Amino acid sequence: VRPGELLERGAELAGLAGVLDDAAARRGGLAVVEGSPGIGKSRLLAWVRAQARERGMRVGFARGAELEREFPFGLVRQLLDPAVVELGGADRERLFAGAAALAEPLFARGAGAPRLPAADATYGTLQGLYWLVEELAAERPLVLVLDDLQWADEASLSAIGFLARRREGLPLAIVAGTRPAAAEGRAQLAELLAEPDAAVLRPASLTGGAVAHWLEAETGTVPDATFAEACRSVTGGNPLLLKELVHELRAEGLAPSAEGASRVRQLTPQGIATVVLLRLARLPADGTPLARAVAVLGDLAEVRDAAALARLDPARARELAAALVASDVLEDAEPLRYVHPIIRATVLDAMPAAERAALHAEAAARLRERGAGADHVAAHVVAAGRLDEPWAAGVLREAAAGALGLGDAMAAAGWLRAALAAPLADPERGDVLEQLGRAEALAGDPAAAGHLAEAVALAASPERATERAVLLGTAHKMAGRGEEAILALTDALAGAPEGLAQRLEAEIVGAGFLDRAAARAAREHVGRLRAPDGEPADDQERLALAVLAWDAAVKPGGDADATAELASRALGMPQLAAQPIPGGQGLIVAGMALVVADRTAEADRLFSDVLDHARRTGAGAAAGGALGMRSWARLRAGRIAAAEADALDALDLGAQIHARAVLGNPPLAVATYAAAERGRPWEELAALHAHPGAEAAREVMSYGLVLHARGRLHASEGRTEDALADFEACSRDEPWWGRDLPSLLPWRSDAALALAALGDAARACELADEEVALAHAFGAPRAVGIALRAAALVREGAERVRRLEEAERVLRDGDARLEWARTLTDLGAEQRRQGARTAARRPLAAALDVAVRAGADRLADRARQELRASGARPRRDVGSGVGALTPAERRVADRAAEGLGNREIAQLLWLSEKTVETHMSSVLRKLGLRSRAEVAQMLETAA
Ligand SMILES: Nc1ncnc2c1ncn2[C@@H]1O[C@H](COP(=O)(O)OP(=O)(O)O)[C@@H](O)[C@H]1O
Numbered sequence: 031v032r033p034g035e036l037l038e039r040g041a042e043l044a045g046l047a048g049v050l051d052d053a054a055a056r057r058g059g060l061a062v063v064e065g066s067p068g069i070g071k072s073r074l075l076a077w078v079r080a081q082a083r084e085r086g087m088r089v090g091f092a093r094g095a096e097l098e099r100e101f102p103f104g105l106v107r108q109l110l111d112p113a114v115v116e117l118g119g120a121d122r123e124r125l126f127a128g129a130a131a132l133a134e135p136l137f138a139r140g141a142g143a144p145r146l147p148a149a150d151a152t153y154g155t156l157q158g159l160y161w162l163v164e165e166l167a168a169e170r171p172l173v174l175v176l177d178d179l180q181w182a183d184e185a186s187l188s189a190i191g192f193l194a195r196r197r198e199g200l201p202l203a204i205v206a207g208t209r210p211a212a213a214e215g216r217a218q219l220a221e222l223l224a225e226p227d228a229a230v231l232r233p234a235s236l237t238g239g240a241v242a243h244w245l246e247a248e249t250g251t252v253p254d255a256t257f258a259e260a261c262r263s264v265t266g267g268n269p270l271l272l273k274e275l276v277h278e279l280r281a282e283g284l285a286p287s288a289e290g291a292s293r294v295r296q297l298t299p300q301g302i303a304t305v306v307l308l309r310l311a312r313l314p315a316d317g318t319p320l321a322r323a324v325a326v327l328g329d330l331a332e333v334r335d336a337a338a339l340a341r342l343d344p345a346r347a348r349e350l351a352a353a354l355v356a357s358d359v360l361e362d363a364e365p366l367r368y369v370h371p372i373i374r375a376t377v378l379d380a381m382p383a384a385e386r387a388a389l390h391a392e393a394a395a396r397l398r399e400r401g402a403g404a405d406h407v408a409a410h411v412v413a414a415g416r417l418d419e420p421w422a423a424g425v426l427r428e429a430a431a432g433a434l435g436l437g438d439a440m441a442a443a444g445w446l447r448a449a450l451a452a453p454l455a456d457p458e459r460g461d462v463l464e465q466l467g468r469a470e471a472l473a474g475d476p477a478a479a480g481h482l483a484e485a486v487a488l489a490a491s492p493e494r495a496t497e498r499a500v501l502l503g504t505a506h507k508m509a510g511r512g513e514e515a516i517l518a519l520t521d522a523l524a525g526a527p528e529g530l531a532q533r534l535e536a537e538i539v540g541a542g543f544l545d546r547a548a549a550r551a552a553r554e555h556v557g558r559l560r561a562p563d564g565e566p567a568d569d570q571e572r573l574a575l576a577v578l579a580w581d582a583a584v585k586p587g588g589d590a591d592a593t594a595e596l597a598s599r600a601l602g603m604p605q606l607a608a609q610p611i612p613g614g615q616g617l618i619v620a621g622m623a624l625v626v627a628d629r630t631a632e633a634d635r636l637f638s639d640v641l642d643h644a645r646r647t648g649a650g651a652a653a654g655g656a657l658g659m660r661s662w663a664r665l666r667a668g669r670i671a672a673a674e675a676d677a678l679d680a681l682d683l684g685a686q687i688h689a690r691a692v693l694g695n696p697p698l699a700v701a702t703y704a705a706a707e708r709g710r711p712w713e714e715l716a717a718l719h720a721h722p723g724a725e726a727a728r729e730v731m732s733y734g735l736v737l738h739a740r741g742r743l744h745a746s747e748g749r750t751e752d753a754l755a756d757f758e759a760c761s762r763d764e765p766w767w768g769r770d771l772p773s774l775l776p777w778r779s780d781a782a783l784a785l786a787a788l789g790d791a792a793r794a795c796e797l798a799d800e801e802v803a804l805a806h807a808f809g810a811p812r813a814v815g816i817a818l819r820a821a822a823l824v825r826e827g828a829e830r831v832r833r834l835e836e837a838e839r840v841l842r843d844g845d846a847r848l849e850w851a852r853t854l855t856d857l858g859a860e861q862r863r864q865g866a867r868t869a870a871r872r873p874l875a876a877a878l879d880v881a882v883r884a885g886a887d888r889l890a891d892r893a894r895q896e897l898r899a900s901g902a903r904p905r906r907d908v909g910s911g912v913g914a915l916t917p918a919e920r921r922v923a924d925r926a927a928e929g930l931g932n933r934e935i936a937q938l939l940w941l942s943e944k945t946v947e948t949h950m951s952s953v954l955r956k957l958g959l960r961s962r963a964e965v966a967q968m969l970e971t972a973a
Pocket residue numbers: 034035036037038039065066067068069070071072073074269270273370
């Protein structure tokens with residue numbers, strides 16, 4: 031038996047070795063060691079680090095610390111910085127080339143302030159970190175070891191979770207240690223433990239046998255059984271407690287005998303605190319102030335700082351530090367740190383609170399004087415409680431600005447809340463409130479609105495007040511509160527300077543698109559928006575045009591050409607794609623207007639440009655909005671697979687940036703429409719519909735699309751009554767977006783078909799005819815064709831054929847390929863029923879071709895059946911393989927068809943390159959193709 035031997039951890043070591051094997055085999059391993067303090071987590075993680083080095087792997091290590099919980103990405107920087115430095119120099123550029131560049135500010139050197147972040151940097155930073163890690167792991171397997179994860183800053187926890195979810199196929203192992211996650215109340219920690227295939231190791235207390243072993247190793251004699259049992263029961267078999275106990279027994283010279291057992295039992299009423307404090311008491315009297323100073327300073331205590339706080343001269347402090355090392359209180363290292371957080375906590379707890387606060391205040395002042403980082407100083411300012419120093423608020427604001435720059439809005443908000451507690455003059459208070467509101471809005475914290483409203487009231491100039499009101503409006507809007515956004519913006523109108531009033535008006539009208547109550551409140555403002563006659567001169571005019579374009583579509587008596595004209599003008603400026611309109615849905619709104627006006631290809635290009643820009647800058651909300659809208663444009667152009675891929679991306683992203691309610695309806699609708707076309711059952715979609723923001727999403731005006739899509743899916747599976755209920759819900763007394771705009775929501779024609787199937791022909795005809803009239807009035811061909819087809823199908827005989835032919839003519843030359851194919855199928859079917867079997871074949875064959883290529887399996891099946899019934903023998907499908915692709919394979923294939931390489935696809939879809947390779951090879955196999963170029967061809971024709 032050797033002292034310090036690792037006891038009873040065979041299973042844990044095997045589990046950890048397995049995770050290293052995963053890294054070596056590019057399987058991406060994840061292990062979490064969970065347990066109470068002192069149970070032996072750090073010890074196991076130390077083994078992992080040593081083992082990984084022995085295997086030639088690259089190791090990153092970081093340890094959470096209580097005082098550093100507010101340091102944005104603190105843990106991740108600790109983890110990766112050494113590797114980044116090691117690769118330094120010219121390689122640094124290679125390291126941060128491509129998508130990893132988004133994470134570069136985290137590792138910035140020197141004085142340079144972090145670069146100006148995108149509006150919502152976290153999304154970009156996480157993406158960048160993923161690519162950095164991938165790059166680091168490319169050369170040799172990377173093992174990331176994180177200890178005391180319960181003290182990780184939020185941003186780092188997000189990053190670790192993000193990596194863990196994407197580890198599949200990477201030569202990467204993530205190994206973390208944490209106190210029991212359930213007791214920490216941190217959702218992201220619990221999620222990490224619940225990650226599928228994570229090895230969760232929970233080291234057990236030592237058994238009586240192991241305790242006896244340990245005692246024998248320490249004392250050199252076999253302990254008496256009652257003594258060993260006493261030691262086990264007072265420590266509960268916790269290795270740290272056992273170690274502390276043994277320490278004390280040694281100091282007291284106690285023999286491991288039956289008599290010793292009663293002393294052991296006496297020692298324990300206050301548990302570990304007793305033995306630790308007894309140990310400190312044996313040191314010279316000035317040892318305690320030093321121990322306290324180190325405890326206050328936290329994990330990175332410089333000797334000179336600790337000496338100053340303890341009122342000792344540095345030489346004496348060093349002597350005492352050595353004594354604390356000898357008695358196993360401090361680690362043998364500089365800066366000074368405790369051997370275990372529990373021991374540090376014991377010392378802190380034994381201090382009077384006032385003394386602790388005073389020492390933190392002193393630490394803040396000292397660290398500030400010698401130029402320590404703002405967040406280090408700020409951490410002590412916060413720990414000191416209210417601090418009346420004139421510089422305190424400034425330090426906190428600086429720390430907050432740094433946090434925002436790195437994309438950690440939550441940490442920034444924490445610092446700013448502390449700054450509000452400092453004495454502030456009104457103008458500065460207003461600035462702090464604005465900064466706080468901005469940070470909270472980014473973090474999705476509902477307190478944002480209250481703080482921004484206060485900031486508006488404290489604004490020193492009308493310009494500032496207007497700017498803050500726009501921020502306040504945006505915060506309300508992103509939280510799905512349209513009416514409140516409008517209230518705030520209208521309030522600001524009263525005092526707004528001449529030049530900014532139009533900006534507010536445009537924001538008000540834009541907010542009116544959000545929900546029905548907001549639409550009412552915004553109504554009277556539409557008339558006040560002045561559109562420029564020609565091209566917009568600035569962002570403000572462009573926003574006005576965009577908003578008016580959408581309004582021209584959805585207002586009663588709207589007109590497709592007028593809509594398209596306004597939208598195209600809003601998009602007229604050349605630099606536009608690189609500059610989405612700040613604070614608003616500007617460009618995206620103009621794109622939506624193009625979609626309903628049937629300018630689908632133009633809209634698709636616009637959304638792609640916005641998306642590119644948003645991805646490069648890490649602007650999550652813009653990326654989410656553009657993806658969702660592009661999915662809708664693609665679906666309308668009959669590109670089902672492409673639409674579905676965008677929709678799923680948009681939903682992922684929406685969830686990540688807490689904007690599922692505001693951004694999620696269109697992509698959810700698209701995923702549902704696509705399922706209906708592909709013949710997938712409702713069960714596959716139900717989970718997507720039951721998301722946490724579902725309730726709030728129902729209040730957003732785009733929800734009409736979800737209702738309509740769900741109705742389509744119900745109808746496709748023969749649940750006609752459910753379908754009818756959904757279609758009719760689209761006509762609630764307050765208009766959804768486009769209740770009377772069939773180009774947006776052709777609910778009447780679908781309801782008509784359902785009613786006809788249920789036997790109410792009269793009502794069916796009425797609704798279908800109403801839609802034909804509405805569609806003609808607006809003038810977008812796709813909607814006209816859809817309405818005409820329904821009006822045909824609710825009738826019989828020659829009348830049916832005549833109207834179907836009319837619908838077919840309207841749809842023939844547009845890009846609504848699926849609608850055209852649907853109409854052709856109906857036409858062929860009707861002709862066949864009337865006995866014109868040969869004539870029926872041509873439309874049916876054309877329909878089959880389009881449907882197969884689009885991946886519209888349900889329609890293809892129907893066309894095929896009809897063809898057979900007409901006596902034709904449909905040839906084997908060219909594109910049958912396309913339908914066999916899984917959604918993940920479709921996402922990859924579609925990007926490949928756009929000409930992207932595996933690496934680019936991986937960056938775009940946040941998959942590993944390896945995963946993309948795997949998908950690509952099954953795509954090739956399923957499609958029976960040999961090269962990517964052929965995939966492009968096949969999907970292109972399919973689209
Ligand atoms: N299985 C074990 N056998 C022997 N000693 C152990 C064992 N596990 C932990 N120790 C010792 O107990 C002390 C506390 O362990 P540590 O890993 O720091 O706990 P944790 O990180 O869980 O708080 C350390 O001194 C460590 O060496």
